Amino acid sequence: MKSPVFTWHLLMPRYWPIWLCVIPLFYLLSRLPWSVQHRLGTALGRFIYKVIGQRRRDTETNLALCFPEKSAEERQWMAEDVFVQGGIALFETANAWFKPKTYYHRKVTIEGLHLLQAAQAEGKGVLLLGAHYSFVDLCGLLAIIFFQVDTVYRPQNNKALEYFIVKRRLRIYDYQIDHDNMRLLIKALKENHVVWYTPDQDFGLKQGVFAPFFGIQAATLTAPRRLQKINDSVVMFIHFRRHPTLEQYEILITPPLADYPTDDVVADATRVNQQLETLIRRSPTQYMWFHRRFKTRPDGEAMPYPKKKRHLKQELAEAATQTKENQ
Structure with a gap:
């Protein structure tokens, strides 16, 4: 993949915090020893858990839906640990961007590599499905110790941050594929690349169907079954x-998904969700539970999450306008 093009537009004052604060901070964080990173990340995660109410409530809602068998106390501990894992992951992201790639060679083990190698030997593309774990940026760096991989991602809204992240990830991925760039995604699979794709977020029903995830109906992407047909x-x-x-x-790495896809789109989506659920349960608090995974609901079913402040303000403003019009 070619390096992103730097333009003078990226030096506008609105981007100065990225160049002067964010990037130097992440570099400095990556210089700290792991013991310090772990302690600081733990403290940071607990602090964020206490002060960011919306994300905390969304996380607690997800855990209540997905782990009804656990007590309220157990789920509260899980919710706090989700944020602790996220705080530690902030330092792991810095490490992924700045530490030498060889740093992790003796810090990671892999199971199922032979399965991936056998799939690659077939001379086809490999669609490697995964979920959003807290240290997602580091995951790519760990993977390339054993095999080359492309990634599908959602670009940052901040152009300077997007430039910087893409630039740092060049040392990890062959292709960094915008989730809207289907042409490049198809190209990667046709070139027999391994493509890491995360179909575990709610993008509505225009791109998916309802399928159970932890026993809850969730809008589930159907893209994997379409992508499989590219180069088989x-x-x-x-x-x-x-x-x-x-x-x-x-x-x-799990064995290849047999007899996939079928003619039943919901059954295929259910299989993907069930496999993701099984893997997430191996280390549940290392998953990003603060996403609104169940925001799209079947007709007549209310969204389980509290309304965001901006939506409440908008509703109040609309109600005030309506009151004035009626007077």
Whole structure:
């Protein structure tokens, strides 16, 4: 992949915080020893859990829906640990961007690599399905210790931050594929690349169908079944897990998904969700539960999440306008 083009527009004052604060900060964070990173990340995660109410409530809602068998106390601990894992992941992101790639060579193990190698030997593309784990940026760096991979991602709204992230990820991925750039995604699979794709977020029903995820109907992307047909690509799953305290990581690759896709789009989406759920349960608090996974609901079913402040303000403004018109 070619390096992103730098333009003078990226030096406008609105982007100065990125160049003067964010980038230097991440570089400095990457210089800290792991023991310090772990302690600071833990403290940061607990602080964010207390002060960012909306994300905390969304996380607690997701956990209540997906783990009804657990007590309220257990789910509260899980919710806080989700944020702790996210705080630690901030430092792991800095490491992924700035530490030497060889730093992690003795800190990661992999299971199922032979399955991926066998799939690659077939001379087809490999669609490697995964989920959004807290240290998602580091996952790519861990993977390329064993195999080359492309990634599908959503670009940042801030252009300077987008330029910087793409630039740093060049040392990890062959292709960084905008999730709207289907042409490049098809090209990668036709070139027999391994493409890491995360179909675990709610993009509505224009791109998906309802299928159960942790027992809850969730809008589920149907793109994997369409992408499989490109070059008869092999579909597999990947899971990343961090040791609770040590700087050690595990990668698990599952056997290829057999008899996929079928003629039943809902059954296919259900199979994908079930496999993702099984993998997420291996280390549940390392998953990004603060996404609104269940925001799209079947007709007549209310969204389970509290309304965001901006939506409440908008409703109040509309109500005030309506009152004035009626007077």
